[in-house]
Every structure is written in structure tokens, then in C-alpha cells.
Amino acid sequence: ELKVEQNPLFLSMQEGKNYTIYCNYSTTSDRLYWYRQDPGKSLESLFVLLSNGAVKQEGRLMASLDTKARLSTLHITAAVHDLSATYFCAALANAGGTSYGKLTFGQGTILTVHP
Amino acid sequence: DAMVIQNPRYQVTQFGKPVTLSCSQTLNHNVMYWYQQKSSQAPKLLFHYYDKDFNNEADTPDNFQSRRPNTSFCFLDIRSPGLGDAAMYLCATSRDRIGGKYFGPGTRLTVT
Numbered sequence: 001e002l003k004v005e006q007n008p009l010f011l012s013m014q015e016g017k018n019y020t021i022y023c024n025y026s027t028t029s030d031r032l033y034w035y036r037q038d039p040g041k042s043l044e045s046l047f048v049l050l051s052n053g054a055v056k057q058e059g060r061l062m063a064s065l066d067t068k069a070r071l072s073t074l075h076i077t078a079a080v081h082d083l084s085a086t087y088f089c090a091a092l093a094n095a096g097g098t099s100y101g102k103l104t105f106g107q108g109t110i111l112t113v114h115p
Numbered sequence: 116d117a118m119v120i121q122n123p124r125y126q127v128t129q130f131g132k133p134v135t136l137s138c139s140q141t142l143n144h145n146v147m148y149w150y151q152q153k154s155s156q157a158p159k160l161l162f163h164y165y166d167k168d169f170n171n172e173a174d175t176p177d178n179f180q181s182r183r184p185n186t187s188f189c190f191l192d193i194r195s196p197g198l199g200d201a202a203m204y205l206c207a208t209s210r211d212r213i214g215g216k217y218f219g220p221g222t223r224l225t226v227t
Contacts, residue, residue: 030213035218040223041220042219042220043158043205043218044218045215088157088158101146102160107156108157
């Protein structure tokens with residue numbers, strides 16, 4: 001069974017600082033997703049990573065994938081208050097099992113950016 | 116714009132009173148999912164439809180049922196809501212099982 005673990009679960013940052021959120025998954029996965037969720041809102045898709053070594057960037061966020069280590073990272077550069085939200089990674093179960101296509105989420109990282 | 120729509124956005128029901136949540140999509144996607152998200156937790160998949168093929172998660176309570184009368188619509192029925200069923204319910208769609216998931220805005224369910 002695919003398991004996904006994020007750390008840290010809580011992250012308090014000062015504006016202007018850099019930090020990384022880590023996402024480990026337990027079995028092979030074809031796709032890794034990152035989502036943002038604001039309080040009381042739905043999930044907003046940030047990135048989908050499809051292959052080993054994939055790197056995607058959007059503004060102050062950069063996501064990468066190492067399929068050999070079963071690790072994805074979400075790097076925050078020069079944080080601003082608007083980035084405060086909960087960030088989830090999710091891995092897609094591969095073909096061949098009963099969970100094919102199922103998205104398994106990490107626990108979420110609550111990010112708070114302080115002035 | 117093509118999108119995933121959920122109605123209502125907020126639903127209050129009484130303990131034990133059946134309730135139905137609605138999801139519709141204009142993306143013409145084959146797969147529709149229902150997730151339950153309790154406060155400060157990750158979304159948890161309840162079930163999904165691949166076209167008309169229903170797939171229930173092993174740990175989804177019998178209290179939760181779903182219907183998909185056509186490609187565009189999918190319903191979540193909670194037969195006898197308990198206080199523990201209060202949550203955000205998220206509908207999502209994807210073109211196929213491995214395609215990107217498009218999430219609706221969610222329905223916040225309160226049980227009194």
C-alpha cells in the first residue's frame with residue numbers, strides 16, 4: 001500500500017527566508033502532485049511531476065522529484081505572507097494493483113509566513 | 116469555462132437525516148471521485164466512478180453511497196449522518212485514472 005509522509009507538518013517562516021518541505025512515498029509512483037489549500041477552500045493544483053529529476057517552478061515555489069529516493073521537495077524562496085496556506089503532496093498509485101490511479105495524500109504542511 | 120461544480124457549498128443537516136451532495140462537471144471526464152476531508156486532515160478517498168463502474172474504498176462506511184446517473188453528474192448520499200460525518204466533501208474529476216485531478220470547490224457539511 002502506498003504511503004506518503006510529509007515533513008515538517010508545521011512551518012513558521014519569516015518573510016524573505018527560504019525553506020523546503022519534504023515528501024516521501026513508500027512505493028513506486030508514476031506521478032507526484034503538489035496542492036495548496038487555503039482555510040475553508042478546496043485544493044489548488046500547483047505542480048505535477050512525471051519523471052525522475054523533474055523540476056518545476058512557479059514564482060517563489062519550486063518542486064522536484066527523485067524517484068529513486070522516492071522523494072519530492074517543495075522549495076520556498078524568499079517567502080511572502082501570501083504563501084501562508086496548507087501544502088499537500090500526493091502520489092499516484094501505479095498500474096497493476098487494486099489502487100491503480102488512486103491519489104494518496106501526505107498529512108499536509110501548514111505554512112505560516114510572518115512579517 | 117470548463118469546471119467542476121459542487122452544490123450546495125454549505126449544507127447543514129440534522130443527526131440521522133439523509134442528505135445528498137451534488138457534483139457536476141463540464142470537462143467530460145471519465146472518472147469522478149468523492150473525498151472526505153475532516154478538519155486539519157488530508158483528503159480521504161471515499162469512492163470513485165470510472166464511467167459507470169463504481170469503486171468503493173474498503174474503509175468507506177456503508178452509510179455513504181454514490182450515484183452517477185450520467186457522465187456529468189455524481190451524487191454523494193449520506194443515509195444517516197452522524198456528528199463524525201461533519202467535514203468538507205470534495206468532488207474531483209480526471210480524464211482517466213492517471214490523469215490530473217480537477218477538484219471542485221467543496222461542500223462543507225455540518226451535522227447538528
